[in-house]
Amino acid sequence: MSAPLLEVDNLRVSFHLRTGTVEAVRGVSFALGRERLGIVGESGSGKSQTGRAILGLTPPPGEVRADRLTFDGIDLLKASKRQLRDLRGGRMTMVMQDPKYSLNPVMTIGAQMIEAYRAHVRAGKAEAREKTLDMLAAVKLRDPARVFSLYPHEVSGGMGQRAMIAMMLVTDPDLLIADEPTSALDVTVQQEVLRILDNLVAERGMGLIFISHDLRLVSSFCDRVLVMYGGKVMEELAAGDLDAARHPYTRGLMNCLPALEGSSHPLPVLERDPAWAQ
Amino acid sequence: MTAMIEIEKLTVVFGSGSLRVAAVDDFTMRVDRGESFGLVGESGSGKSTVLRAVCGLAPAAGGSIAVDGKPVPTPRDRAFYSTVQMVFQDPYGSLHPRQTVDQILSEPLSIHRLGDQDRRIAAALGDVGLGPSFRFRYPHQLSGGQRQRVAIARALILEPKVLLLDEPTSALDASVQAEILNLLERLRAEHGLTYVLVSHDLAVVTHLCGRLIVMRNGKAVEETDAPRLRAGETASPYTRELMQATRGFTRASQTTE
Amino acid sequence: MAETHSPARRPTWREWLTDTEPASRGQARLGRAYLAWRSFTGNPLAMVGLFIVVGLVLVAIFADVLATHSPIAGGDLRTERLKPPSAEFWLGTDHQARDIYSRLVHGSRLTLMVVMLVAVIAMPVGLIVGTVAGYVGGWVDAVLMRVTDIFLAFPRLILALAFVAALGPGIENAIIAIAITSWPPYARIARAETLTIRKSDFIAAVRLQGASTARIIARHVMPLCMSSVIVRVTLDMAGIILIAAGLGFLGLGAQPPSPEWGAMIAAGRQHIIDFWWVATMPGIAIFIVSLGFNLLGDGLRDVLDPKAAK
Numbered sequence: 001m002s003a004p005l006l007e008v009d010n011l012r013v014s015f016h017l018r019t020g021t022v023e024a025v026r027g028v029s030f031a032l033g034r035e036r037l038g039i040v041g042e043s044g045s046g047k048s049q050t051g052r053a054i055l056g057l058t059p060p061p062g063e064v065r066a067d068r069l070t071f072d073g074i075d076l077l078k079a080s081k082r083q084l085r086d087l088r089g090g091r092m093t094m095v096m097q098d099p100k101y102s103l104n105p106v107m108t109i110g111a112q113m114i115e116a117y118r119a120h121v122r123a124g125k126a127e128a129r130e131k132t133l134d135m136l137a138a139v140k141l142r143d144p145a146r147v148f149s150l151y152p153h154e155v156s157g158g159m160g161q162r163a164m165i166a167m168m169l170v171t172d173p174d175l176l177i178a179d180e181p182t183s184a185l186d187v188t189v190q191q192e193v194l195r196i197l198d199n200l201v202a203e204r205g206m207g208l209i210f211i212s213h214d215l216r217l218v219s220s221f222c223d224r225v226l227v228m229y230g231g232k233v234m235e236e237l238a239a240g241d242l243d244a245a246r247h248p249y250t251r252g253l254m255n256c257l258p259a260l261e262g263s264s265h266p267l268p269v270l271e272r273d274p275a276w277a278q
Numbered sequence: 279m280t281a282m283i284e285i286e287k288l289t290v291v292f293g294s295g296s297l298r299v300a301a302v303d304d305f306t307m308r309v310d311r312g313e314s315f316g317l318v319g320e321s322g323s324g325k326s327t328v329l330r331a332v333c334g335l336a337p338a339a340g341g342s343i344a345v346d347g348k349p350v351p352t353p354r355d356r357a358f359y360s361t362v363q364m365v366f367q368d369p370y371g372s373l374h375p376r377q378t379v380d381q382i383l384s385e386p387l388s389i390h391r392l393g394d395q396d397r398r399i400a401a402a403l404g405d406v407g408l409g410p411s412f413r414f415r416y417p418h419q420l421s422g423g424q425r426q427r428v429a430i431a432r433a434l435i436l437e438p439k440v441l442l443l444d445e446p447t448s449a450l451d452a453s454v455q456a457e458i459l460n461l462l463e464r465l466r467a468e469h470g471l472t473y474v475l476v477s478h479d480l481a482v483v484t485h486l487c488g489r490l491i492v493m494r495n496g497k498a499v500e501e502t503d504a505p506r507l508r509a510g511e512t513a514s515p516y517t518r519e520l521m522q523a524t525r526g527f528t529r530a531s532q533t534t535e
Numbered sequence: 536m537a538e539t540h541s542p543a544r545r546p547t548w549r550e551w552l553t554d555t556e557p558a559s560r561g562q563a564r565l566g567r568a569y570l571a572w573r574s575f576t577g578n579p580l581a582m583v584g585l586f587i588v589v590g591l592v593l594v595a596i597f598a599d600v601l602a603t604h605s606p607i608a609g610g611d612l613r614t615e616r617l618k619p620p621s622a623e624f625w626l627g628t629d630h631q632a633r634d635i636y637s638r639l640v641h642g643s644r645l646t647l648m649v650v651m652l653v654a655v656i657a658m659p660v661g662l663i664v665g666t667v668a669g670y671v672g673g674w675v676d677a678v679l680m681r682v683t684d685i686f687l688a689f690p691r692l693i694l695a696l697a698f699v700a701a702l703g704p705g706i707e708n709a710i711i712a713i714a715i716t717s718w719p720p721y722a723r724i725a726r727a728e729t730l731t732i733r734k735s736d737f738i739a740a741v742r743l744q745g746a747s748t749a750r751i752i753a754r755h756v757m758p759l760c761m762s763s764v765i766v767r768v769t770l771d772m773a774g775i776i777l778i779a780a781g782l783g784f785l786g787l788g789a790q791p792p793s794p795e796w797g798a799m800i801a802a803g804r805q806h807i808i809d810f811w812w813v814a815t816m817p818g819i820a821i822f823i824v825s826l827g828f829n830l831l832g833d834g835l836r837d838v839l840d841p842k843a844a845k
Contacts, residue, residue, distance in 0.1 A: 018577075042451040043422070157321075186320035187478055187523035194527050213451050220526030256456035258485035260524055262508060266460035267485070270453035333743055359745040372736035376758050378563045385754075386744040414557040416567065432740065 004031040005207040006054065006175060009068035013049045013231075016061050024049040024062070026231035026277070032175070036201060036208045038222035038239070040215045040253065046231035047211050051177045054209075055094055056084050072174065090120035092175040093168040098184045099160030103152040103167075109136075110148030113167045120171045135166040139196050158189035162196060169200055176201070179211045194221055215242075215253045227253065230277025249276060280347060282440055282472040283309040283332065288341035290324070290331050290496075301327040303496040305341070314466060314473040316483035316490030318520065324496035325476045326367075329442045332474075333364055346439065360390060363433035367445035369425035373417040379403070379428050380413045386436050402431040405468075406461060423454035427461065434465065441466075443475045447482060459486060480507070480524045492517050571838045581834020587827025595643045604634035606641035606794045617810045627812040629802060631792075635816050638794035642817070645795045646824060649710055649779045650772050656714035658768050661721025665764075666756050668722070669729025671748065680726065686719040692778055699787040706795065709788040713778055717771060721764050728760040762839035769832035773825035780821055796821050 013025035025046040030037070041047040053064045056076065069076045071092060076084070096102045104112055113132040117123065123131070129148075136144035139162040152160060161181065168176060178197065182190040198221065201208045212218050219225055219239045227234045227250045235247040245251050252270035257263075290302040302324040309315040317325040330336035332343055334354040343350050346361055366372040373382060383399045392398065403413060406427040417425055426446060433441055446462070447455040463486065466473055477483050483490050484504040492499040492514070500514045512518050522528065546554070553570070557563040575581055594601060603625070604610070609632035618628040626636040668679040686694075691713075698712035699705075732738060733756070741751055780797025782788035789795030791802075796817040803814030 042453055188320060188519055191523050191527065198527075198529065215452065216526045220528070253453060256453050258456075258459065258481045260481050260484055260508065260521060262504075263481075263485055265485075266463060267456040269457055269460065335739055335742070354745075356745040359743055364740070364743050366736040366740065368736060372740055374737045374741075374755060374759075378557075378560065380560060380563075385741060385746070389741075389744050389746050389750070411556040414559060414563040415555070416563065419555055429740070432744075436744070 003073065004033050005072055006032040007068055007070045008032075008050075008054065009066060011050065011053060011064070011066040011069060013046070013053045013058055014063050014065075016063065024231055025053065028226075028228070028231075028233055030226060030233070030236065032207045032209065034174075034205045034207050035224065036198075036210060036222040038210045038212065038218035038225040039228060040212060040218050040225055041228035042213060045228040047213075047228050048179055050228070051094065051179050051209060051211050055088055055092060055177060057088075057094070086120065089116060090171050091173050092177070093171070093173045094177040094179065095161075095164055095168050095181045097180040099157065099164045100152065102164060103160065105152055108149050108151055109155070109163045109167075113148075113163075113170055116167050117170045132166075132170060135170045136163065138169075138200065139163070139166040140192070141166075157185050158193060161185060161189075161193055165193070165197060165200070169204075172204065173206060175207045175209070177209045177211070180213070181210075182217075183212065183214070190217075215250075216257055229272070230274070232277055234276060248273075280311055281308050281344075282311045282313070282346060283307070283474065284342075284344040285328070285332070286342045288328065288331060288343065289339045290327050290336050291339040300496050301336070302331065305493075305496070305498055307491060307498075309472060309474060312470055312472055313489070314475065314487045316487035317474065317476045317493060318478065318480055318483050318490055319493035319499075320478055322495070323493040325493045326444050327496075328493075329364065329444050329474065329476055333362055333442060334358075356390060359438075360436045361438055362440045362442065363436060363438040364442040364444060365426070365429050365433050365446050368449050369422050369429055370417075370449070372429050373425055375417055378414050378416055379408075379420075382428065383432055383435055386432065390436060392436075398435060402435045405434060405465065406431045421454075422450050423457060426450065426454075426458055430458075430461065430465070434469070437469075438471070440472045440474070443473060445477055446475070448477065448479065455482070462486065480520050484508070492520065575834055575838045578834045578837060580830050581837070584827045584830025584832070584834055587823060588831050591643055591647060591824055591827065594640055595647045598640045598644055602634075602637035602640045604637040606633065606638045607792050609633045617806060617813065619810075620812060626816045627810070629799070629813050630806060630810075635799075635813065638799060639796070639817060639820050642794040642796045642799065642820070643824075645706060645789055645793065646776055646779070649706070649713070650775060650828075652710045653714045653717060653775050654768055654772075656711075657718040658721060658764060660714075661718040662725050662757060662760060662764055664718070665722035665725025665727075666729045666752050666760055669726035670733050670752050670756055676726075679722070683719045683722045686716065687723075689716070691716045691774075692781060695778060695782060696785070696787065699782060704787045704790060706789040706793065709779060709782045712782075713775055717775060720771070721767060724763055724767055725757075725760040728763055729756050732756055732759055766832055766836040766839055769828055769835055772828035772832070776821060776825055776828070 008031070009029045011025055011028045012023065015022045015024060028050055039047045039050060049058065052058050054069070054076070058064050064077070066077060071087065074087070079087070103109065110132055113135065114125070114128045117128045117131055133144045133148060136147055141147045141159060141162055147155065147159065147163060155163065181197070182193050185193060210218060210222050219242045222239050224236065225239055225242070226236050227247065229249050234249045235245060237245060242254065245254065248271060252268070255268045256270045258267060285305060285307045288302055288305045289300060292299050292301055305324070305328060307328070317328060319325040327336050331338050334352065345358065350358060380399060383402055384395050387395050387398060399413065400410060403410065408424065408427050408431070412420070412424065420428065443462070447458050450458060459482065462473070465471065473486070475483060475486055484507055487504065489501070489503045491501045494516055500512065500517050502512065502517070507521065512521070551562065552566045554562065554566060557566055610628065612632050615628055615632040617630055618624050620627045624634050624636065626639065628634055664679050664683065668676040694716045695709070695712040698715060699708050702708040702711070738751060738755060741755055779788055780800065783795040783797025784801040786801065789798050791798065799817040800814045807814045
C-alpha cells in the first residue's frame with residue numbers, strides 16, 4: 001500500500017454546552033490502509049465520536065478539529081457539503097449497532113437499498129434491483145428475493161443487520177465504519193455476521209474500522225487495535241500482540257473478562273487513572 | 279440438601295390459535311439452597327421467561343413451581359416477594375426516571391410496612407458499594423454500573439433468600455461487568471443467597487455458577503456444570519457452538535463455505 | 536496549613552441547588568426544579584407566556600385596586616355613553632356608560648375562574664380514566680375508552696351548548712359543560728403514556744415488591760403521565776377561554792351584567808362600525824391571554840416532555 005486510505009492526525013471533537021465544553025475526543029491520530037482496525041474502549045471513551053467525526057456525523061453542538069483528516073487524499077474538513085454527501089454512503093459508509101433504528105420502518109428493505117444505490121451510482125431501476133439482490137445474496141441471506149420485499153420489522157435482528165451491511169456495501173465503498181455492529185445480536189448470529197463482514201472486507205479490499213467495547217472480540221477479528229480512554233489513544237498494537245500489551249489500561253481490559261477456562265475470583269477490576277487522559 | 283426452587287414440567291404459552299407460541303416447553307429445573315444456578319441461551323430461548331414465570335410476571339400454562347418447599351400461590355403474595363426478588367437486564371429501564379435512589383429503595387419498605395427505613399436504606403447502599411452521597415440522586419445522575427448497583431440494592435432490601443438475575447451485566451461495559459460480578463459473588467457469600475442467573479454469555483455463567491442448563495427454543499438442551507464444560511465434555515453440538523462463540527471470532531471456518 | 540483550618544465556605548444557593556450529591560429529599564427535588572426553571576428561562580417566548588399568565592393572575596387578585604370605575608354600575612347614560620378612549624375612561628365606555636377598562640379588569644377574575652375550575656375538574660378525571668384504562672387493560676380499558684370516544688365524538692362547543700341548554704345558562708353551568716367536554720383528550724394522552732410505561736422494567740420491579748395495582752398507578756404511573764397532561768391542559772387553556780367567551784357571546788355563559796369578555800364582545804357587536812372599541816378591547820384581552828397560555832404551554836413542553844427534548 002502506498003498512501004493510506006484514511007489519515008487522521010490530532011482529531012479533536014468537543015461539545016459546547018451551556019454547562020461548559022465537553023471534550024469527547026482529544027487528539028486521536030492514526031492512519032488506515034485497506035485493513036481491519038479495531039477501536040476499543042469503555043462507553044464515554046470517545047470511540048464512537050471518533051467514527052462519527054470521520055464521516056462528518058458529529059451531532060450539533062459538536063465541533064470537529066484536526067490537523068489532518070483526509071480520505072484518499074480528500075480533505076474531509078474542507079470538502080463541500082455536496083462532496084461530503086457523495087462520499088458518505090458512497091465511498092465511506094457506516095453500520096450502526098441496532099438495525100431496528102437505522103432502517104426506515106415504512107420502506108421495504110429492497111426499496112431502501114435501491115434508493116441508497118441510485119443516490120450514488122447512475123443506474124436504471126432494473127440494474128439497481130439486480131445489484132441489490134446480488135448484495136443480499138452476498139450477505140448470505142437464504143432467500144434474497146423474499147428479504148428484498150420485506151419490511152424491517154418483519155426480519156430478525158441478525159437478518160436485519162445483514163441487510164444493513166448489504167445496504168451499506170451496495171455502493172462498493174472503500175471504507176466501512178462499523179460501530180458495535182454485533183452487540184445487539186445473539187452470540188451465534190454474531191459469528192455469522194462477522195464472518196460475512198470479514199469475507200466482504202477481504203474480497204473487496206476495503207478499509208474497516210470496527211468500534212466495540214469487547215476487546216476479546218475485536219482482537220480476534222481485527223489486524224490492529226487502538227485502545228482508547230478518556231478521548232485519547234492509550235495504546236496501539238497488533239491484534240496478535242495483545243498478550244504483550246504494556247499499558248495497564250489495556251491489560252486491565254483484558255483481565256477483567258471472565259474466561260470459560262476459569263478465571264480468578266474475584267475478577268481483577270479495571271484500574272482507571274485519570275492521569276492517563278491528561 | 280433441600281431444594282430452594284423446584285420447577286416441574288413448566289409450560290408458558292403466549293398468544294392463542296395460530297399465534298400460539300410455547301415460550302417455555304416442558305421445562306424442569308431444581309436449584310438447591312445456597313446454590314448459584316445458570317440458564318444459558320440466546321434470545322427467544324425462553325430463559326428469561328422461566329424467571330418471569332417464577333415470579334408471576336408470565337403466566338404458567340402448565341407444570342408446577344415450588345419455592346422453599348411450598349408451591350407458589352397465584353397471584354403471588356407479599357411473603358413470596360420477600361423470599362424471591364429479581365434484578366433486570368437494563369439498568370436504564372429498571373429504575374423509575376422521576377424517583378431518587380432514596381424513593382426507589384424506600385418503596386419496598388413501605389409496601390411491606392418495615393420500619394427503620396433510614397438504617398435499612400443506608401445499609402443496602404453500603405452493601406452494594408455506594409456511599410451515602412448517592413442516596414438522593416436521580417437515576418440520570420448515575421452511570422450504568424451505579425444504576426445496576428441500585429437495582430441490586432432494591433432487590434436485597436427486603437432480605438430475600440433467592441435472587442433471580444436476568445442478564446444483569448449484558449448492558450454494561452466489560453470493565454463494569456467485572457465489578458458487578460464481583461459484587462454479586464460477595465453478596466451471595468455474605469447473605470447466603472440462592473441465585474438463578476440468566477445470560478447469553480457462557481463465560482459469565484461459568485464464572486458465577488456451578489450447575490447450568492443450556493436452553494434453546496423453550497426447551498432444555500443440556501444440563502451440565504462448569505467443570506465439565508471446561509473439560510470440553512458437551513453432549514450437544516449447540517453447546518459447543520455457544521462455547522466457540524464465547525471465545526471470540528474464529529476465522530478458521532471461512533474455508534468451508 | 537492555615538488553609539485547612541479556615542472554616543468551609545458556605546455554598547451559594549446556586550451551588551446548593553446544582554449539587555450533584557444532594558443530602559436530602561428536599562434538596563434533590565428543589566435542585567431538579569431549579570434545573571427545569573433554568574431551561575425554561577432560557578426560552579424567551581415561554582417567558583413572555585409566563586409573564587402574561589402571571590399578569591392575568593395579578594390583575595384578577597388586585598382587580599378592586601386596579602379598576603378605576605365600578606364594573607357593573609354605569610355612569611350618566613346621557614353624557615357618558617359609548618365614549619372613545621380618553622384620560623377619564625382609558626379604554627372608552629360601552630352602551631351602558633360603563634368603563635370598559637374596569638370591566639376587563641374584573642372580567643379577568645371570571646376568565647381565571649373558568650380556566651382554573653376546568654383544570655381542576657378535567658385534569659384529574661382525564662388522568663385517572665386514562666391511567667386506569669391503560670394499566671388495567673382488558674374490559675376495563677374497553678369500557679372506559681368507549682365512553683371517552685363517545686365524548687370525543689361530539690363537537691366540543693355543540694356538546695357544551697347542549698349541556699347549558701339543559702342546565703340553564705350561567706357561568707357555573709358553562710364551566711361544568713366545558714369541563715365535561717375537555718377531559719377525553721387528557722384521558723387519551725394519559726392512556727397512551729401508560730401503555731408504554733406499564734411494560735417497563737421499573738413497573739415490573741414494583742410489582743415484584745408486592746405493590747397493589749392502585750399504588751402502582753397512583754405512585755409510579757401517574758407522576759410520569761402528569762407532565763404531558765399538564766402541557767396539553769396549558770395548551771388547551773386558550774381553547775377553553777375561547778369556548779367560555781363563545782358561550783358568553785351566545786348568551787349562554789355568564790349573564791349580564793357580569794363583565795365576562797365574550798358577553799362584552801356580544802354587547803359591542805351592534806356598535807362595531809361606529810364604536811369599534813366596545814367589541815375590540817375585550818377581543819384584544821382574549822387574544823393576549825390565549826397567546827400567553829399557548830406560549831407557556833410550548834415552553835412547558837420543552838421543559839417537561841422528555842420526548843420533545845433534544
